[in-house]
Amino acid sequence: AQSVTQLGSHVSVSEGALVLLRCNYSSSVPPYLFWYVQYPNQGLQLLLKYTSAATLVKGINGFEAEFKKSETSFHLTKPSAHMSDAAEYFCAVITNAGGTSYGKLTFGQGTILTVHP
Amino acid sequence: DTAVSQTPKYLVTQMGNDKSIKCEQNLGHDTMYWYKQDSKKFLKIMFSYNNKELIINETVPNRFSPKSPDKAHLNLHINSLELGDSAVYFCASSSPRDANNEQFFGPGTRLTVL
Numbered sequence: 001a002q003s004v005t006q007l008g009s010h011v012s013v014s015e016g017a018l019v020l021l022r023c024n025y026s027s028s029v030p031p032y033l034f035w036y037v038q039y040p041n042q043g044l045q046l047l048l049k050y051t052s053a054a055t056l057v058k059g060i061n062g063f064e065a066e067f068k069k070s071e072t073s074f075h076l077t078k079p080s081a082h083m084s085d086a087a088e089y090f091c092a093v094i095t096n097a098g099g100t101s102y103g104k105l106t107f108g109q110g111t112i113l114t115v116h117p
Numbered sequence: 118d119t120a121v122s123q124t125p126k127y128l129v130t131q132m133g134n135d136k137s138i139k140c141e142q143n144l145g146h147d148t149m150y151w152y153k154q155d156s157k158k159f160l161k162i163m164f165s166y167n168n169k170e171l172i173i174n175e176t177v178p179n180r181f182s183p184k185s186p187d188k189a190h191l192n193l194h195i196n197s198l199e200l201g202d203s204a205v206y207f208c209a210s211s212s213p214r215d216a217n218n219e220q221f222f223g224p225g226t227r228l229t230v231l
Contacts, residue, residue, distance in 0.1 A: 042224065106162075
């Protein structure tokens, strides 16, 4: 069964500093990987996704993530944090690769990002 | 313009009551999902329907009954509500034509059981 582990339930950075949110996955087949962001009292918004194309994936709001098969990782980064980046971030995996049209997203436990001035 | 919508946004009710949450998507997707986000923000799938057929049913109490009248709607009915049912419930949808398997989420329904 697939699983996702996000290292660090809370990450705090200064405005302008590098953001690094860690995600490791476990999957028996090539995975589809996603990062979602949840702002307070809001729904989930897709930041970016890896679908077996380029290993470096660029998303919205200046975020990017790199798929490293050897490390089973999909860490999320942003070169310079902004106050508006403060939110909770979820890494997720689907392993219904093989042409099926549906599958359950398995989420990590989430990482709360705090950005201070 | 709303892609995936849920009603109500907030639901406060007493233990033992029966309540429903509605979900609608206007993306033309064939597959819809219900996820539960508990008080610790952990997200877990509950159900999935494809073309009105139940395809994923996690270990959810049978007090929870999803109903899909058509491909664009997936409602969640909960009988005999318990305190532990308090959570945020998210609806999502996806398309078989989308090889990326991206799921689009609704804004969530915050259920509080008193």
